[in-house]
Amino acid sequence: MIIPELEDTPPAYQFTEFIENTTTVRDDGRIDVDLDSKFGRTLSILVPHPPPYRPEPEYTPRPADWYIKLNIVIQVVGSRGDVQPFIALGNELQKHGHRVRLATHDVFEDFVRKSGLEFYPIGGDPAELMAYMIKNPGLIPSMKSLRQGDIQRKRAMVAEMLDGCWRSCVEPDMVSHAPFVAEAIIANPPSFAHLHCAEALGIPVHLMFTMPWASTRAFPHPLANLKYSSADPIIANYISYGIVEFLTWHGLGDIINKFRHSIDLEPVPATEGPGLAETLKVPFTYCWSPALVPKPADWAAHIDICGFFFRDPPSYTPPPELDAFLRAGPPPVYIGFGSIVIDDSQRMSAILLEAVQAVGVRAIISRDWSKLDGPALQNVLYLGDCPHEWLFQHVSAVVHHGGAGTTACGLLNGKPTAIVPFFGDQPFWGNMVAAAGAGPKPIPHRELDLDNLVAAIAFCLTPEAAAAAQAICEKMRAEESGVTSAVASFHANLPLEPLQCDIFINRPAAWVLKKGKRKIRLSKLAAEVLVQDMGTDPKALKSHDTCRILVENRRWDPFTSTSSAMIGTAADIVDAAAGIFIKPYEELRHPPPSPGSKNVPAPDSEKPKNNSDLDEGPSHAVHAETHHSGMHTAGAMAAASGKSIGRMFGVYVRGMLVDIPLATTEGLRSVPKLYGESIRDHGRVKGWRSGAVVAGKTFGYGMADGISGLVMDPYRGAREEGVVGMAKGVGKGAIGFGAKAGSAMVGLVAYPGQGIYKSLRAAAHAKTRKQIIAARHAEGEWLVREVQDLQRERVAAAYAELLKDS
Template identity: 70%
Template sequence: MIIPEPSDSMDKTQMSQYDPLDIPDYDPPPYEYQIPANAEFIQQNTKVGEDGRIDLDLDSKVGRALASIVPRPPIHIRSYSHLERRDWRIKLNIVIQVVGSRGDVQPFVALGSELQKHGHRVRLATHNIFAGFVRDSGLEFYPIGGDPAELMAYMVKNPGLIPNMKSLRQGDIQRKRAMVAEMLDGCWRSCVEPDMVSHVPFVAEAIIANPPSFAHVHCAQALAIPLHLMFTMPWSSTRAFPHPLANLKHSSIDPAIANYISYGIVEFLTWQGDIINKWRDSIDLEPVPASEGPALAETLKVPFTYCWSPALVPKPADWASHIDICGFFFRDPPNYTPPPDLDAFLRAGPPPVYIGFGSIVIDNPQLMSSILLEAIETTRVRAFISRGWSKLDGPSSPNVFYLGDCPHEWLFQHVAAVVHHGGAGTTACGLLNGKPTTVVPFFGDQPFWGDMVAAAGAGPKPIPHKSLDARNLAEAITFCLTPEAAAAARTIAQKMQSESGVKTAVDSFHANLPLERLKCDILPNRPAAWAIKKGKGKIRLSKLAAEILVQSGHFVRKDLKACIFSSFFSTAHILMMGHRHDTKRIPIENRRWDPVTGVSSAALGTTSDMVNATADIFLKPYEEYRRSNTSALSSPKTPSFDAGASPLEPGDRGEGSSRGVVPSGESRGGMHTAGAMAAASGKSVGRVLTSSFKGMMVDVPLAVTEGLRSFPQLYGEDVRDHGQIRDWRSGAVVAGKSFAYGMTEGLADLVVQPYKGAKEEGMLGIAKGVGKGSMGLVTKTSSAMLGLFAYPGQGIYKSIRATAHDKTRKSIMQARHEEGEWLLKTDTELHRSSVSAAYVKVAAMR
């Protein structure tokens, strides 16, 4: 929805009644709506500018092609539901996964501190460099790897996300891909591994993440736990404004539609599918189809909370109730005492202007320093220059103080204005303190926030860093020191001070949790991790309750361990006595829109898998050969007789030698290499056979069936949800349902569709209805009959795959057991007899 610009001819009464969203029968959300200060920006932001964002020309051939594969917005406008505030008592293990700079991490430190007040155990997983910062804030820390300085440098060089030729030549892409792979693995380990300092066991029971962390939805799927995304920039498709990373150019498409599809296009261009799928395989998850991966969060309706003030950007009308805007995140002001030199500088004159670019890594910091100093001299102001990651520096001056690390929450109370890169956190901190702001954006959402500040009158238009010089910076500082800019900044500050962003975000997180599935039936303040079948029902048990009941003799630990995944067809995690309790299942399916594209896509995928597997018949042995040579070169030579094992094969003493003489290290190494090469080649041959079999017997039939079933959507008819296929049993159930409903509805459409058409459009509607009914008869009945083969086949495949790929699930079960044991040793408040009594009582009711 485009927000129309109010007319200059409106009087004050008309302006007060002006609804920027202009939606009939609109149910207002729990946020205060007003004419947004950024209305003019939202109108103008569809133009192409040199601000480092992706240029999307939707009138070009490439633009039209990209637009054609992105889903269009829903026709109807969703109504809002008020945020439910729960009196939350269940204590969760929450991992917060964050990728980015310190400005990205800091808001989540505030969030973690607030979550701890509700009794949650909070682990913040981010880059290693922030370990001290996180731990000093009282949160657990887990390192995920990745170098934020290198990420920032990459983004400055490639602000539009699409790499330039210089980056390609310098090998930046390969380094970034390796870093992404490292962070994916680190994010997974942050969910299941003990604390690296205290060694206390930890298994995540909920995940909060920012979208750039990539691993979030996949970790949540593997653990079957809730996920909640939080971010400081728009990431959910809306008609109201384009994606902040996109510059749109279009003339032949509705601006509202262009805004909406810009989100899908940016996601498509930044989807790291090959890296993510390779990593998913390492944790026993199936690959995500390229057609589904970029839009997973929206398809799955993952709860999303945006961390900005609705006073700056109101919630768009086409965002559903699982998307909230809560206000900026601010941590409690730190107990900071300035060093003597900083204190003396503040006392020596009027409030200075702050200038700093935080975690940005600038290509030429000397040039930037000279620009800043010249602008300071021109405007005759006193100034702080934050050295930041670029280590800005210059000659000493009585009017300039070069800052090291200093908390903005304290510092911005003592300055006259701020000049910075436009990160959401820094922008919010400046506005909260009522300081006029100049934004010098480098990449990402920074131009977005610069435009917001300028539209609100609290600063000049943003100055892209490539355009920055002493003259325009001096003009910007002069603007910030005007009474008008100061008044606008104070107005925004008053509105922001009435908000409580962190507390509202915690309310949003709690409101979107599946309370009933989370609660342990014995200890209701703890989350369920296990389920024990009892009678016709089951009892949900927390890790601690399960350990107490094992110790009390209600069931035997050995039985629980031995029974894990004991059944061949056990994808639902059924145990002989108990099973893992899944709080939130996250199905990722390859949706088909029609039989033609469905079959084409399935056949192409099968062919691609077979070609890759065929190539690996020759490539994998070569990789094994190279790996063996590398190992041999890096290992010291050892005696070749029975003095000890070869460094290449510890413990191998050469059994099988015809003369009883132990082969030399070189011989044994060669035998081992040959064996590894043969095994790699054989495994690839097996993949060729399994890929072809799966494609012809499962994927293609399922694609035809789903394409036929989904076909009525093309002419506006809703398609019945047949449920999720998890194993052979659910596959058979889905097949039966689909057959019954498909045959019934297909035959009924011959009558129902003409009747509906007659009521809506008379004779023309009857004609349309006959066509729809005939099409429904063919597609629905064909899908129903094919489904009798396709759906059970898919279920059997999932059952077999789950049995063959159970390493990760077993490791999760073991980690839960270990945490339960630790809880049992450390909990001193529980009366174990009361837990046993509660279990007996609940069991009797089942």
């Protein structure tokens, strides 16, 4: 029998064939989903449907003079075009006194640091990522890609970047060694770690992106190409976002949950992973101009459109060759594809040159990452790196890949734009430009040829295209700065009161110190002064969450909740049971390096004491080492098997005493919602104490509400609908009594069990909590070095005043 190579097994795609038969990943990265198919109908049931539309008042932005100075980490995954807008955002945040760290791929370190921002490398190779995305466009891999093993490499890269994002929140600067603990996170969605890092740290998170990622009735998800005949187009648009999220989670959910385990968080349930940010109402800012895509009416107040992010134009002097070319004739057409890595760059270069000659224009061709090049021609200049902000002022039109930043820069300068999209949001921006009349319909890169490129360039040179581009330019220049609006949006969504330190009002709280009945919120600096000058015990300082993120497994009814919990428990037991045999095999295949190997020094007790030990010869040493290694491997195999047996027992006990009773309780509590009745908030279970409290509340309120419903529901029904309403009320009251009394009774077991489990888990998984505490103390010690004696005295005086009020 041949045992498969474990590290080469495919990712956890349980429904691979099912998806393959009902969805298609197109060359432009969009997903064909037939809502009339079996799979489409299933997804349309599983993903959230649009709630009744209720207009919400917009947030009133807080004043521009935001006074709490935060450590902000900006996590960005993508190309240089993805990173550049966030550099502009970071520079704007610095103007408000924030300390800003940009965490992205290692290759952008110089780019970030030269812009005046702190940098932290998260790993991942953007060139490899771009090459992968061209071959497998969009966030959803094709089945062909899965079988060829490409997706495994991307999954490994995602795992590396998730770990890098976490380290970017808690580790010192790699150049100055200045301690840093994040107090807020800004991220683009493909960085994936944002919510989970924020949950572990207890801090706010704010997402920003260049394409729609929040469900709306107005238009479908840019990565979804829906087919339907009977579905309501408005509903189809809305659920397309859930479908894309479902498929994305289907491919990466196991990696994300493994990452969560590494930072001591519980796994996200499979039903909650897709659309988690939307469920939690995480603030979202879209960085595009409302002149191009206005805000949909059904986006809530915590979702903003703030305009494109432009950095301050860099100081740039063109090289003599570029300056001479621009002066030698009419403005040229710019052609470039930025960070795109094209497989056949020679073929692409040939098409571009032929088109330029056919139209009879002068052109600047940017070599970019694909190294586009060709023979020397009088009307063509091959250009290296050059800031678009300067260059686009001197061209007649632009032809590019459709990155949001490049698109924005072209339109801001009033240049007609032809887009040749490769993946992601690029088709979306191509369609938006075409809809505005500022360019032709986008040409997918695989369809690009001489004829359609000639037609696209010719369209851009028409007076109509120039007028449309100029109209967009004027609207964009009349808007408030995108980064200014985005910073205002970020500030408006921060939890002001929990953030504020009670001593230094301009610093965020990191600790809570309980004195009497009062809980005093302290910044890292204030706490360290109290420890050093007032003798405060560091152990008395408790971590303060300025924004608590709670990932709940929402339950809809007792039947699906109980059955899903039972299935989940059974699956975990089977997985643990399989580990009894698989884990020892893994130890056998990958034994740890034995002492004495070149990578692991032998302990002193095993090193030769004198020459006589050496005289026993190499064969004796090899035999001893092999024996030692064999014994070590055998022990590791037995330990791995025993650990799996223990895990199997633990999973069984947790399922029987916690997961299944809790699912049943929550399902029963949710029954009244099925017929429009609201349910009481019984609080959150954090540990064994709160578990007992919640159990008591659930029992008391459940029994009382159930009994009162037997009387009040028929009475209300009779008052509203007479005899028919009374009959309905009797049924509703009976169902409500059964559900409420049932949840009250089962909850007496479920909630204390959940509380005990959480307490035990917190005690057993304290590594991350200790890491955060140590990092906060280290930053406090670093900050206090710069504090003058007078400031320290003020801290003592302010603290004394606070104690008077306790």
